[in-house]
Amino acid sequence: MARVRIIPCLLLRGHGLVKTRKFKDPIYLGDPVNVVRIFNEKEVDELVVLDIDASREGREPDYEVIAEIAGECFMPIAYGGGVRTLDQARRLIRCGVEKVVVNTAATESYDVIRAAAQVFGSQAVVGAIDVKKTLLGGYRVVARSASVEVKMSLDEHVQGLVAAGAGEIFLNSVDRDGTMDGYDLSLVRRVSQQISVPVIACGGAGTIEHLAAAVHEGGASAVAAGSMFVFHGRLRAVLINYPQSLELTR
């Protein structure tokens, strides 16, 4: 039985952390370093930090902030947001990041995934996909923080990312983001069934049961959550938390 990684997913905006709902209405959570320190205490398996403005604004990752965050992380960290070139990936890894997450750039070309996988190994390259449900119940890949639709089908894109060398797929449901209603299990199942590399499910987690369902019903290898680890109660008061001795296996 493999231990399932449970991964807080933190959204970076400027120098602060926020949490969105359906990729909108960001609520300010606090200073990233303070939040990371709390997650150190909780001994989380891994952290994912995504700069949600970088691609939309067409700018580079903020290396200074990332290095500061990575230096505080006593666990591996994956960074995504605005990663378009091998040089950027190299710089991020020098900043102390273990994995580089590529999303928008990979919807245009798989070159950066391919190059980074060759240089750093597939395990250091995460292909991220943001998915929206269509009116007819199908799935549509979106990019630039869900501001544009991608022509390629979901399945085609999943296969393309893996073939190019992505060592993991970070699968995020835009519709479930911040809802805490549970993962889109049919989406998770659909993607995890067709590839052998690990799928990290994200979007919708509100309870431990949701996390378990993504693994046991969805087939996810790892589970990520935002709101669940940063909010408390129905009024969504900001409270960094991570269930102690939380352990899932598959």
Added chain:
Amino acid sequence: MIAVVDYDIGNLAAVANMFKRIGAECEITSDVEKIRNATKLVLPGNGAFDACMRALHQTGLIPVLEEKVLQNLTPLLGICVGAQMLGHGSEEGGEKGLGWLDMVVKRFPSTLNLKIPHMGWAEVERVRPDDPLISGLDDRARFYFVHSYYMQPANPRDVLLAAHYGIDFAAAVRSGNISGVQFHPEKSHRYGKQLLEQFSRWN
């Protein structure tokens, strides 16, 4: 003061921060005098073996490190490629290692069809559970690894911790005052902290 040797191989802040968390005095430095006065040394390493060896040579710090480690017997901890550099050399490159430990560094056999690099959390087996560097670790100790090559000491007694990835390999080694870990203690929470704490207390 624990000196973390800085030779331009990336962000070392997590190592220093973890020592600070333990309450140990620590500095990331490439200053000869600071290294000379240090009570403990940490040699980190990241990326390709040859690139690390060349970068270390370029700093001109090797003579003072040799004086400390080989003559004064100052305790040294190598981390990841920094540990691999303590041996004679690596199958990864052509540069010679420091040669302070009698060991070679080998690539995981391709016949095993393993995903390379080996990356992720792995449990370790305590081969020498009473060793002062690791005596506090329990059965559940796990560490975070990122590597494509592994250390193979000539003397099996130098292996403190073993891990498994297709084959059994040395996760921590020590001979006298010179020690090295293949994993990243600074990314391994409580267990990494435990190990660094024992290193900081070790005489």
